[in-house]
Amino acid sequence: MKRPGRDDAPDRLYTLTGGRSGSGPDSPFDLVTLVVAESGPTVGMQSEHAAVLRLTQAPTAVVEVAAELGLPVSITKILLSDLLAAGRVSARHPRNSALPDPDVLEQVLVGLRNL
């Protein structure tokens, strides 16, 4: 287990989401959903929301947003759902053609196993 560090953030995750732990069954977000900001951050906004809006000026995957925020993906999804409900971001799934060739992926897999 992690030792308590001196640089952990003092705010607990449930305070970011107001106690919610899931974004609901109809959440459009999964790990690779691309998120784009529809507006800039405004004054008085929760700082995570503002950070998301700054991050997603170009389409960004949910998992990447989570990594940049340093938050678990589930929590990030809740924040994104809030923003989506407020109309500040829009979400879309990546096109299938953006995925690399399965052949390449298989070769990567083989290479990894050989390491």
Place this chain on the structure above:
Amino acid sequence: MTAPAPSGDRSTIRSLLPLPLLTAALSVLAVLWAVASAPASAQTLVGCCGAAAAVLLCVAVTVAVQARRAARSVRAALRTATAEAERAAQERDLQAERWRREHQRHTDATAHERARLAEEFTRERALRAQESEGERVRLAAEVRRLSEQLDRALGDRDSAIAATANAAARMQALATGTLADLRAMEERHSDEEVLADLLHLDHRTAQAGRLADSVAVLTGARSGRRWARPISMESVLRGAMGRISGYQRIRLHSVSDTAVAGHAAEGVMHALAEVLDNAANFSPPNAEVHVYVEEVPAGAIVSVEDSGLVMSDVQLRRAEQAVSGDAGGLGGLTGTRLGLAVVGRLSRKHGMKVSFRPSARGGTGVLILIPQDILTTAPSPVRRPADPPTRNAPPRAPEPDLDAPAPAEVTAPAEQLPPQDDGADTPRTGDGLPKRRRGRTLAAAESARAAAQSVERRTDPPEDIRTRANRFGAFRQAVRAGGAAERTGGHPLPDVPDDSHDTPSPQTETVHGGPTPSHPEGDTTS
């Protein structure tokens, strides 16, 4: 002669009568004798002369008798007066004697009484002295006993407080460790139900930690945590919020971008948590508690307004007194009302001012002034430094897919880079240690150092890069058993600047300073 006369004179007159009468009779007889015996011629003359002589004799006798009688009566009166005087003198002597005796008696009685009183007084004084001596001894023993008891009580109190402080410190450490563990678990588990349970546990543990913090503050132990960097006001408020049970009813309205200095952040957070807990506990279970932050020249004012019970003047005064911090002792604490005492201790420690007033929302408003000297204007960059590179993240994101798992391989050495070869633009202290500039946080300093490292690494001797390229080439060879060999040969360092110029942002320097240390490495090897 028998004429009525005063009765007093009668006896006198009567007593006067016999002798003159006798004289008159005798003289009459003598005159008669003389007349008879005298020649007839001379009888008339003798009779007249005899009669005159007889009358004169009678008068003389009468006067003589009268005089004798008067003398006798005067003598008698004199005798009487003398006797009277003697009697009076005797009386006086007697009186004097009696008075003397009386005086003597009284003098004797007084002297006796005085002697008796003196003796009694002496006896009494001796008795009192004896008693007071006994009392003094008893009191001295009592004082000794009490002071021993006091010493023992003080010793007991000190050791009890020390034990409590020690236990509280350990509980704090446990809670902090548990919270970190929970955070790590929350990162690891993405299942919503598990996450909900973990968050629940997290919340409970945070409250337990706050209680341990309170005990530690009251027993004068070291404060629980110290933050190495300033904590933004939003995080302070949320950190405080996360430690109370009714955190979902707290509404934050903060546009402040101030931050609380790291050494004071924990105390401010704890004090705020206690105030918020009071506000949430003393308002209806579904009423919201509003928190506003206002920046003033003296610092920042956090106002907590609830819509619960209106505190009376007496309660307000008592609360003000409780938080004024002048209650030095632990006396008067009850088990359930630790909050205000904790707030008092913390506000005295950090120079905060707490005041109470009726709130316009119908409840009570608490104003907390956080003084300027524990505020910094630098926003707490928990995630701010992460922001700029992310603008370039999208173009970079798909690349690792195409370019094989190289970053994953090179990340490890990059993390192990020792800080001793860090960049030139990091300010250093005299002994060569990197120095953090005021207002810059550790994260910013880290990123600057990472940027310097990346610059330095890019100017590495070509051999180093070539070895790494060769290693990567071997890996590629293993993947594509065939024609990867000529690609490894054709993969020298000139690629590097191209890749770094790919990034469209003008903030290229900060890009390399991003918190993803694998970035420059990935560029170097791609």
